[in-house]
Amino acid sequence: MNDSAGQQPIVAIIGGGYGGINLAKALDEHVAVTLVEPREAFVHNIAALRAVVRPEFLPRMFLPYGHLLAHGRVMRDRAVRVDGYSVELASGMQLRPRILVLATGSTYPFPAKSDTDNTADAVDEYRAAHDNLARANTVLLLGAGAVGLEFAGEIAAAWPDKKIVLVDQAEHILPGPYDQRLRDEVNRQLRDLGVEQVMGSPLTRLPDVPAGQTNRFSVITAAGTTIDADIWFRCYGIAPQTGYLAGDLLAARTAEGYLEVTPELNVVGFENVYALGDIAVIDANKAGIAGRQAKIVAANIRAQLAGSAERTIYSPAPPVIILPLGPTGGSGQLPGGEIAGPEQISRIKGQDMMITRYAEILNIPS
Template identity: 30%
Template sequence: MSSKKTDSEKTTIVIVGGGIGGLALLNALSTNINPEKQTVVLVDARPTHMHLISSLRLVVSDADDLLNKAVHPYGDHTFRNKLSGNGTFIHGSVNSVKFGDSGNGGELILDNGEIVAYDILVLATGSSWPRPLGFPTDSRSAIEEHILARRAEFSKAKDILLVGGGSLGLELAGELKDVFPSKPVTIIHREPLLLNDTYPDKFRITVQKKVEARGVTVLLGDAITASDASDVSASQVPESGFVTEQGKKLNPDLVVPTWGNRPNTSYLPSDLLSSTGHVKILPTFQLPSYPNVFAFGDIIDWKEQKGAAKAAFFHTPKVAKNVMAYLDLAEAAGASSVDLMASKKSAKYTGCMEMIMITNGKARGVGYFNILWGIIIGGWLITLLKAKTLMIGRIPSQTGFTPK
């Protein structure tokens, strides 16, 4: 008699979030799971993978055909290796999570009312971004409409104010200057220097000089009242302009919120979250009260700057190893007794070096790596590593989809 499990009997691993981290984990598991015992479900709020690294160039112009190259649908091609024919994609947003007792599984409740059961749950829901990166979730056509609307908005604007001088505002300014070199662009930032104090002053000053060399005006230690809003559309810009907190008069006709990301964790109960909305985790990426639930990427409560490189290259290998270790231990001892923290099989996260690469259009940029004495790298290397192509060539290996 065959001992092969049916689909209903298989252990179900559910990954929520198909961003760079979620897909990296899916691909890692695809070579390690036992297809006779385990199956994987990917849940994402959008029907397509959005390559956020290239998204700012995408919403500014039609350069490099990014709408075709960087927006990939999910489908059978998403599941490869041992997951081929053994994986499922579900399009939907998670409204809430029902957690099982003692690691015995649970359920996701989606916005369409669908219920998705899991034995192991991995949360990789990433960040919520302000416009222009607040892409719709209902359909690809809605995403395309959003992109075309942002392009038209930037093209029509005569004077653009970016509210926030982190990497989002800086990289958007560079993309705008590539396409509209003579158009006034201003960045206003509350801090005394651009970015934040994770990075040394020398680097932050270098970044300012590089962006000002493109003709971008930088206002530091200042703000407008509207920057506290969740969104500022062109229609909300008063004809009289703005007076900043420091008394400076600004008259943009387009204000773009670029104050950065927020963890996408509104579907979780508050007791699992920090005061900033990040998910509390153990060094094994497990939730303290639920050993069969893992979280990684931008959403975790860990003292480090968030970024795609950390999720893909530093978090994912440990999460993948720990999911497989959990499966082995749960099968041997029962889920309720699994303690990866005490297991020699577990991979514990202790953090990684801080690093950032900030593009300034297609042919410029500056980066920082917190190794040795702290290394600042210049434009030619940033151009080679990121700015020129925005790593577009890597997307098909992540999504399994090759554009025509």
């Protein structure tokens, strides 16, 4: 698969997250695929916040890649320099595929995502966060978007006696194109769970203890509210992972680090390079969207390799969110615009955090 071997993959997919695994699986029967991923196992980060409060979820949050492909291969490596034609890997190898797909996703502060490639180290990190959280009486969560709200719900469900304070400079929870009825329902459930909100004013400075450590501290908002807590977590700060882009590809990178793509999901200006998932500027930041985009990219690559001019167009999805607040609570906005109640959310996500679904995609026996 490298220059010296003289053999190159037809399709190289960089990044084995939600987009990468769906695409690799969809193409595996049809074309020689190489999936490049530095992690030892697929990280099902949808379950991450549950795994912090319930460490028994941890073994099923890290799903091995070994059964994913029957024909193609998964290379444990990292792309360090990618232009429109070739991929330089951290190992020093070079790939020159006919078609290149970028699916390197995003980072998010721990525990929503972990930046550890080794599974045992990541598991230790989550266990330590659990132990620290278990010892804290008051928890401060900075950010009242989906991650902060979901984490508040998880902590409240697991430890009903802990005091939880959500702080955000925004006036209202859950920014984004969602129906106000959803915010109202989430607020109602958060009140029932006893979660406090301090909204509409930023902290004057971050806590002087590291995030995720148990140590009493005091912070103050610009509006003058003092909050004393024992542990805090940062629940904001998603960032696309595109630092490896080089050469002509840089022209398609936005100021925020996303990639401009066409409706066919080609990187703008490159008919042999595609991008999907959290790095694509079109409709980013949902695993479900990355999965839908993988289907479009698979169809377009197959058509392209067959010499057909036919292409499938990606149409952005309506706003959808599934927001559990613990195993039996939560709300969400469904594709038709309906607001889902706790029972429905629990069935869709809250009970098993979609682990079964992704274990099936990775062909892992239950």
